[in-house]
Amino acid sequence: MADPSSYRPKPGQIPDSPGVYKFRDEHRRVIYVGKAKNLRQRVANYFQDLANLHPRTRTMVTTAASVEWTVVSTEVEALQLEYSWIKEFDPRFNVKYRDDKSYPYLAVTLNEEFPRVQVMRGAKKKGVRYFGPYGHAWAIRETVDLMLRVFPVRTCSAGVFKNAARTGRPCLLGYIGKCSAPCVGRVTPEEHRELAEDFCDFMAGRTGTYIRRLEKDMMQAAEEMEYERAARLRDDAEALKRAMEKSAVVLADATDADLIAVAEDELEAALQIFHVRGGRVRGQRGWVTDKVEAVDTSGLVEHALQQLYGEERGDAVPKEVLVPALPEDAEAVSQWLAERRGSQVSLRIPQRGDKKDLMATVQRNAQQALGLHKTKRASDLTTRSRALEEIAEALGLDTAPLRIECYDISHLQGDDVVASMVVFEDGLARKSEYRRFQIKGFEGQDDVRSMHEVIGRRFKRYLQEKERTGEWEEQPPAAAPAAGPAPTGPVPAVAEDAEPREDDGRPKRFAYPPQLVVVDGGQPQVAAAKRALDELGIDDIAVCGLAKRLEEVWLPDDDDPVVLPRSSEGLYLLQRVRDEAHRFAITYQRAKRAKRIRTSPLDDVSGLGETRKQALIKHFGSVKKLRQATIDEICEVPGIGRRTAESVAAALASTAPAAPAVNTATGEIIEEDDGGNS
Numbered sequence: 001m002a003d004p005s006s007y008r009p010k011p012g013q014i015p016d017s018p019g020v021y022k023f024r025d026e027h028r029r030v031i032y033v034g035k036a037k038n039l040r041q042r043v044a045n046y047f048q049d050l051a052n053l054h055p056r057t058r059t060m061v062t063t064a065a066s067v068e069w070t071v072v073s074t075e076v077e078a079l080q081l082e083y084s085w086i087k088e089f090d091p092r093f094n095v096k097y098r099d100d101k102s103y104p105y106l107a108v109t110l111n112e113e114f115p116r117v118q119v120m121r122g123a124k125k126k127g128v129r130y131f132g133p134y135g136h137a138w139a140i141r142e143t144v145d146l147m148l149r150v151f152p153v154r155t156c157s158a159g160v161f162k163n164a165a166r167t168g169r170p171c172l173l174g175y176i177g178k179c180s181a182p183c184v185g186r187v188t189p190e191e192h193r194e195l196a197e198d199f200c201d202f203m204a205g206r207t208g209t210y211i212r213r214l215e216k217d218m219m220q221a222a223e224e225m226e227y228e229r230a231a232r233l234r235d236d237a238e239a240l241k242r243a244m245e246k247s248a249v250v251l252a253d254a255t256d257a258d259l260i261a262v263a264e265d266e267l268e269a270a271l272q273i274f275h276v277r278g279g280r281v282r283g284q285r286g287w288v289t290d291k292v293e294a295v296d297t298s299g300l301v302e303h304a305l306q307q308l309y310g311e312e313r314g315d316a317v318p319k320e321v322l323v324p325a326l327p328e329d330a331e332a333v334s335q336w337l338a339e340r341r342g343s344q345v346s347l348r349i350p351q352r353g354d355k356k357d358l359m360a361t362v363q364r365n366a367q368q369a370l371g372l373h374k375t376k377r378a379s380d381l382t383t384r385s386r387a388l389e390e391i392a393e394a395l396g397l398d399t400a401p402l403r404i405e406c407y408d409i410s411h412l413q414g415d416d417v418v419a420s421m422v423v424f425e426d427g428l429a430r431k432s433e434y435r436r437f438q439i440k441g442f443e444g445q446d447d448v449r450s451m452h453e454v455i456g457r458r459f460k461r462y463l464q465e466k467e468r469t470g471e472w473e474e475q476p477p478a479a480a481p482a483a484g485p486a487p488t489g490p491v492p493a494v495a496e497d498a499e500p501r502e503d504d505g506r507p508k509r510f511a512y513p514p515q516l517v518v519v520d521g522g523q524p525q526v527a528a529a530k531r532a533l534d535e536l537g538i539d540d541i542a543v544c545g546l547a548k549r550l551e552e553v554w555l556p557d558d559d560d561p562v563v564l565p566r567s568s569e570g571l572y573l574l575q576r577v578r579d580e581a582h583r584f585a586i587t588y589q590r591a592k593r594a595k596r597i598r599t600s601p602l603d604d605v606s607g608l609g610e611t612r613k614q615a616l617i618k619h620f621g622s623v624k625k626l627r628q629a630t631i632d633e634i635c636e637v638p639g640i641g642r643r644t645a646e647s648v649a650a651a652l653a654s655t656a657p658a659a660p661a662v663n664t665a666t667g668e669i670i671e672e673d674d675g676g677n678s
Contacts, residue, residue, distance in 0.1 A: 002026070004061045008047045014040040019071040020081045023064040023093075027512050030089035032060050032293070035078040037329065039069050054294035060093045075332035076339070083306040092425070095269075095289050095303045105132040105283075106140045108153070108200055113189055114161070114182045115196035117144055117153045124311065131203045132275075132283040146239045148178040150210070151199040154192065155179065204277060204315070211237055255279045257320035258308070259350075259359055262300050263366035264291070269300050270370035273308065274362050277318075286369045302327035309340055317341035322350045322359060383569055384427030390570030391516070394562050395555065397542055401516035402426055406577045407458075407529070408520040409439075409450045410585035416593045417445070419454040420585035423514070424577050436588045448524045455517070455532035462513055463536060513541055520578050522547040522554050522561075530556040546578045601654075605647045612639050616648070627652040 019039040023032040023046075036042030046053075046061050053061065072078050086094050107120035111127025119137050124130060132140070144155065154161065156171055156179070164170050164183040174181035182192040202210055214237040221230035259274045268290055275283035287304065295303070301323045309317050317340050327333045330347060337345040350356040388400035404424045411417040419437040423430040441453045517533075519525045526545035533541060544562075545554040551571065552561035564571035601623065602613045619637045620626040626634070626648070634645035 002062055002065050004047050004050070004064070007064070007066045009043070009067065014043050014069065015071055016040040017071045018073070018075050018078045019069050020078050020085065021067060021069040022085065022089075022091075023060065024066045024068070025063055026065040028066075029512065030085070030091050031064060032091050032093040033082055033085045033089065035075075035082040037075055037078075039071070043067060043069065056093070056291070057294045060293065063093075075329050076336050079306070079329070079332055079336050083310045086306070087310070093293050095291065095293055095295055095300065096307075104137040104140060105130045106144065106203065107131075108196055110193075110196065110200075114154050114192055117148075117155050117196075117199065129200050130316070131200075131277075145178075147199065147202065148173070149239045150214070150236045151195050151202065152178055152180040153196050153199050154182060156183075203282075255320070256315075256318045257322055257355070258318050259322045259355075259362045260301060260304055260308075260324070261359060261362035261366040262297050262304075262324055263363070263370040264297065264300065265370070268370065268373070270366050270373060271300070271304050272362050272366040272369060273304075274358065274365075275318075276358075284365075286365070288369070288373050297325040298327050301325055302329075302333060305333060305337070309337060313340055314342060317345060319344075320346045320348075322348065322355060324349065324359070324363070384573070387427055387569035387573040390564070390568055391573065394553065394564055394570060395516070395542055395544055397515065399515070401514070401542070403512065403514040404516045404518060404577055405458075405514040406518040406520070406581040407451065407454055408578070408581040408585040409447045409454070410582070410589040411445060412589065412593060416589055417443075417450055418585060418589045418592060419450060420581050420588060421454070421458060422577065422581045422584055424573075424580075427573055429580060434584055436584070438592075447521065448528045451519055451521070451525045452528040452532045455519075455529045456535065459513075459533060459536050459538055459541075463538075513538075515542065517541055517543045518574060518577055518581075519543070519545045520548075520581060521545050522552070526554045526556055546574050551575065601651050602648065605644070605651045608644060608648065612637075612644075615639060623652070 016038050018035075018037050020033065020035045021039060021043055022030050025031050034042065046057065046067075050058050050062070070081065072081060085091075086096070090096070104119050104121050105124075107118055108129040108131075109116045109118070109127070110129050111125070119140050120128070120130070148155070152173075155173065156164070160171060161183050164174075164181075168184055170179065170181040170184050170186075173179035174184070174186070180187045180192055180195060182189065187195075198210070214233050218230050218233035218237065221227075221233060255276055256278070257276045259276065261272050263270045263272075268288060271287040271289075273285050273287075274281055287307075289300075289303075305321070305323075305327070317337055319341075321337065326347065326349060334345060334347045337347060350359050385400075388402070391397070392400045402425060406422050406424075408420050409417065410420070417439040419439065421435040421437070423433040435458070437454050437457065439450050439453060442449060517529060519529050522545055526543055529545075530543050533539070533543065543556055546552075547554060547561070552563060553571075553574065554561050564574075602608060602616065615637055616626055616634070617623070620629060629649075631642065631645045631649050634640055634648055635642055640648075
């Protein structure tokens with residue numbers, strides 16, 4: 001735990017201009033990003049008496065080891081830079097909303113020559129028009145099915161489209177009139193694009209024009225006694241009306257607005273967003289977050305606006321944004337939204353009428369979402385904190401292990417030996433920092449030796465990273481020792497021409513040490529891990545093992561295990577960490593084994609391409625029979641000369657199995673007749 005006074009800026013050093021500031025921890029990782037109208041006033045608030053700070057703010061400033069800032073010209077620039085840095089550095093003490101589901105959108109790929117209507121999830125792509133999000137993909141498909149009667153836009157994949165163009169025959173939708181069949185030239189690219197743009201206009205809320213036009217054409221066809229055409233136009237109009245009915249009218253016809261509501265308690269907050277376009281609710285989504293920083297409702301709203309519109313442009317930002325509380329810098333946020341839309345955006349709290357009533361509905365959805373999240377979440381913030389405290393108490397640690405790394409060894413009867421490293425921070429999986437290892441030091445099955453190698457390689461990389469980034473400074477031989485505890489481990493000198501220190505705050509491979517290393521296994525594995533750390537001079541990282549048989553926790557040099565109660569949250573967290581490491585290791589091992597099995601001894605024959613390999617297998621039936629063939633028999637295969645045949649025979653002879661493979665479960669001899677595998 002750091003003392004904030006040790007890195008407090010000197011009086012007058014901080015400018016009184018708008019800007020963005022970053023707090024970094026001892027490993028130079030950015031842990032918090034904030035903005036301010038006046039940097040001097042805002043940053044100084046963090047360095048008051050710790051007793052006066054909010055508990056979460058107190059945790060942040062005592063975790064940090066330095067603070068720095070960047071001056072900007074306006075508050076709008078500060079808002080944009082803050083958003084960019086939060087997205088880039090992923091600071092652990094900033095509020096970060098996470099979608100409670102992956103919402104599907106109705107997308108029109110206007111960036112293609114023949115635009116396609118389809119369901120899309122995930123990140124938005126440039127040149128694609130999106131509508132939604134929808135609660136369910138089937139709701140999108142029902143809407144599209146109704147609208148294809150009037151706007152027969154392509155919905156097929158690129159492969160189906162190309163195949164239809166090649167054969168000159170459209171798919172079923174083309175035959176029943178729900179696709180204009182541009183693949184076979186029934187419409188020109190320009191006509192098809194016009195259909196796609198009309199489809200987008202209708203989905204954007206400009207519905208009255210099309211329905212009135214269809215009804216006018218229907219009446220005209222009836223007057224001209226073209227009754228079949230009139231009936232078809234009548235059905236088209238009804239289909240569009242049914243598509244419109246799926247989105248109830250809630251506001252005035254021309255209203256484009258997003259309504260944001262917040263439900264919160266001391267630990268978490270839930271947001272609900274209703275997207276209203278053309279007076280109808282076109283989409284809904286929800287976010288949840290841990291309140292890892294001291295933030296009120298206005299702060300939660302500001303973070304939500306940044307995440308919601310940070311990547312959007314044009315009409316994706318609505319004319320109105322209705323919120324339960326205005327951000328602290330409401331004028332700057334409104335200006336930022338206007339710049340992204342390209343026109344004025346109204347950011348306000350609804351006071352009366354239909355908009356206030358709809359906001360109450362959104363608020364009820366937010367309250368229900370928070371309640372549901374609380375009941376479904378097995379490892380909420382309180383539970384995770386209790387689990388970490390129980391682990392610290394059981395293992396005799398000074399502080400709760402905020403970063404835990406777990407290692408597991410996986411193999412199949414001594415083959416394809418691999419290891420996994422998984423990372424949990426604050427009790428939650430940090431999948432971006434998972435790592436995989438291949439055992440390189442020896443061959444065969446030896447879990448203890450494998451664990452020693454993996455731990456040694458991981459923490460050797462950690463020490464190299466510390467040296468490379470300059471966390472160790474060259475110590476003159478005669479220098480007096482500095483105040484405070486001496487650093488653990490070797491202290492290598494840093495050459496003058498060493499690589500410049502990277503202090504951008506981005507996560508680096510193996511750059512951050514855990515407070516606790518967990519290994520999957522008992523006393524032998526724990527001893528091997530501890531020995532690897534001792535050999536590197538690292539003595540400030542705790543080690544334990546979790547044995548599967550009785551779920552016992554083993555510590556180095558202890559003859560008896562630590563037994564945690566079965567109902568312990570600490571044991572539950574260790575089990576989840578161990579099981580995740582096992583899952584990650586066995587997934588890698590299976591993939592590696594599958595890749596090895598797919599290889600063939602013919603792959604090593606120089607000049608033997610895929611076509612001639614297939615010809616050999618087809619001629620002889622299997623690698624086993626090919627291995628038994630003579631050189632003259634191999635030469636009988638079309639395209640195989642004598643030199644190539646000799647190379648094939650030599651390659652197969654060098655990889656011949658020493659003994660037949662045996663199924664250990666049944667005792668049966670496994671015949672090698674798999675058509676190219678060996």
